[in-house]
Amino acid sequence: MQNSAGSPEEADDVRAAVAPLRCHGVTAGPEALRALRHELVGWVLGAGLGAERAQDIALASYEALANVADHAYNGECGTVDLDAYRYPDRVEVVITDHGRWRTPVLDPRPVTLRGRGLLLLHASADRADIRTTDEGTVVVLTWDVP
Amino acid sequence: MTSSSRDLPPSELLVTLEWRDKAAVLRVVGEIDLLSAPEFEDVVTGVVADRPELLVVDLRSVTFLCSAGLQVLAGAHRSLGTSDVRVVSDSTVTTRPFTSTGLDTWIGVFPTLEQALASPAT
Numbered sequence: 001m002q003n004s005a006g007s008p009e010e011a012d013d014v015r016a017a018v019a020p021l022r023c024h025g026v027t028a029g030p031e032a033l034r035a036l037r038h039e040l041v042g043w044v045l046g047a048g049l050g051a052e053r054a055q056d057i058a059l060a061s062y063e064a065l066a067n068v069a070d071h072a073y074n075g076e077c078g079t080v081d082l083d084a085y086r087y088p089d090r091v092e093v094v095i096t097d098h099g100r101w102r103t104p105v106l107d108p109r110p111v112t113l114r115g116r117g118l119l120l121l122h123a124s125a126d127r128a129d130i131r132t133t134d135e136g137t138v139v140v141l142t143w144d145v146p
Numbered sequence: 147m148t149s150s151s152r153d154l155p156p157s158e159l160l161v162t163l164e165w166r167d168k169a170a171v172l173r174v175v176g177e178i179d180l181l182s183a184p185e186f187e188d189v190v191t192g193v194v195a196d197r198p199e200l201l202v203v204d205l206r207s208v209t210f211l212c213s214a215g216l217q218v219l220a221g222a223h224r225s226l227g228t229s230d231v232r233v234v235s236d237s238t239v240t241t242r243p244f245t246s247t248g249l250d251t252w253i254g255v256f257p258t259l260e261q262a263l264a265s266p267a268t
Contacts, residue, residue: 030181037179037210055239062212066180116220116247117213123246 018047021084028069028080028097036082037062040093047086049145057143060124061093063117064139068097090126091143098136161189169263170198175207178215187218194225201231202262205240216243223252230254232262 021043026032037058044054061082068080081096122128127142159182160175170193178186193201201222205211223231232254235241244250256262 030179034177034179034181052238058210059212059243062179062210066212066214069180116216116243116249119247120213120216120243123242 018086024081063121095139169200173204177210183214204234
């Protein structure tokens with residue numbers, strides 16, 4: 001913990017003080033998802049993480065949210081839930097929808113137009129777990145915080 | 147080197163176009179996400195229709211870039227065929243989406259506008 005910003009005691013205080021972020025029933029549309037991203041970044045910075053970590057968290061979470069907007073409800077605007085938790089050793093973002101993600105269509109051309117969202121999601125998170133059930137999809141994104 | 151500019155339609159993003167000889171330089175300010183990507187695409191498509199020999203998109207004032215933005219630039223690269231599409235980026239927020247998806251193989255990422263304009267054709 002010696003490499004954390006500030007003294008270890010201060011860092012512990014910050015962690016204890018950070019309440020989870022809970023945004024449920026958010027419309028999976030462009031305006032609301034931008035506002036949700038801004039709210040998440042504010043929460044991440046308030047949780048004592050640096051700007052670069054905040055960028056990673058914003059991007060991976062947004063790609064998961066964008067997938068919901070794009071795929072889950074077949075053109076209809078559904079809703080999505082986002083929960084973010086600050087644990088002593090990690091940050092976890094959980095994104096839940098009640099629709100179905102389309103299986104990405106493989107594009108054989110060298111510069112494909114689609115399908116980069118999941119690549120970015122995986123590249124920006126330390127761990128990404130995507131589970132689809134009949135009820136919907138749950139994405140759990142985790143970042144280790146040394 | 148000649149230089150000219152014209153106003154582009156109002157956009158969620160602030161985008162300005164400048165021609166440097168046969169190279170089109172688009173400077174983008176703002177966030178490229180699902181909300182602004184359609185307008186970004188309109189602007190890029192309009193520039194691509196003028197068949198620049200080189201399209202440079204300056205992303206140094208872009209504070210967020212997601213796959214929807216990459217898709218627009220991949221589309222421009224495909225439409226322009228043999229012409230180059232290059233971007234200017236000096237921060238991880240705009241560089242990493244290219245490197246982590248491998249799109250930088252096709253669209254060169256340069257730290258300055260001068261380097262993007264001066265680099266030999268690929």
